[in-house]
Amino acid sequence: MAEIINGKEISKKILARVKKNIEKENLKPSLAVILVGQDEASKIYVSLKEKAAREVGIDFRKFEFPETVSEAEILEKIDELNRDENIVGIIVQLPLPSHLDKNKIINFIRPEKDVDGFHPENIGLFFEGRERFFPVLPKAVLEMLRATEINLNNADAIVIANSDEFGKTMEFALEENGTFADYILKEEISNNLEEIKTKDIVITACGVPGLIKGDMLKEGAIVIDGGITRAGDKVVGDVDFESVKNIASFLSPVPGGVGPVTIACLLENVYLAAHRKAHSK
Secondary structure, rough: OOOOOOOOHHHHHHHHHHHHHHOOOOOOOEEEEEEEEOOHHHHHHHHHHHHHHHHHOEEEEEEEEHHHHOHHHHHHHHHHHOOOOOOOEEEEEOOOOOOOHHHHHHOOOOOHHHOOOHHHHHHHHHHOOOOOOOOOHHHHHHHHHHHHHOOOOOOOEEEOOOOHHHHHHHHHHHHHOOOEEEEEHHHHHHHHHHHOOOOOEEEEEEEOOOOOOOOHOOOOOEEEEEOOEEEOOOOOOOOOOOHHHEEEOOOOOOOOHHHHHHHHHHHHHHHHHHHHHHHOO
């Protein structure tokens, strides 16, 4: 039976550290969040971010827009937030409605306020090994892996991603930490079943319920499930929990796994933005 990696406990430790640092340095960080439309999962995720932010001493400012909002209105709001000296971090909650250009919007955020770590300048710095902000989802996955206390040096990992951006970023993050890594896109799973079955670590972040089943895995694999989808009134991951729980050695649950740790890593980036701003004066 797999040991469950408790994301809530990991996130508590990170948040306690963030709160302590904010208090010790007498910082008053403000995080601005742009939420477009009525996507239920996004609204829940933003409310969890707000709760955690307030608990650690981060001022949380939410800006909600209707589904029909124009790109120009969103860019105008980001421009205003970019110029607001009281705000150290800006995030745009994804996904966005299809008429909005996600990349154009994210690229409009000032890189030093891009606490998600998505801006091309920040991704570029990350790949050069001099990151301004560690991208939050890869950072959360690494925190989950460290919590297993398994020696990950020379382990073999595969990342199953829904975009090249996440695949490449997660692959690089793993390799920088001594783990051999490859990534494939979710459409390529059926052509790579034999390879997946040889891997010590399987990381998935696709938003496809039941994508990863027990018979696809090596006995004793560590499985990190970063997929989050609403199925009726439940939140589910990519991993078919029932078939995987007796194959994997460690397994992250959904909910209560990568999600809370991602929020904690985001708020740690907000602290870092405030810390840098305070020390650049």
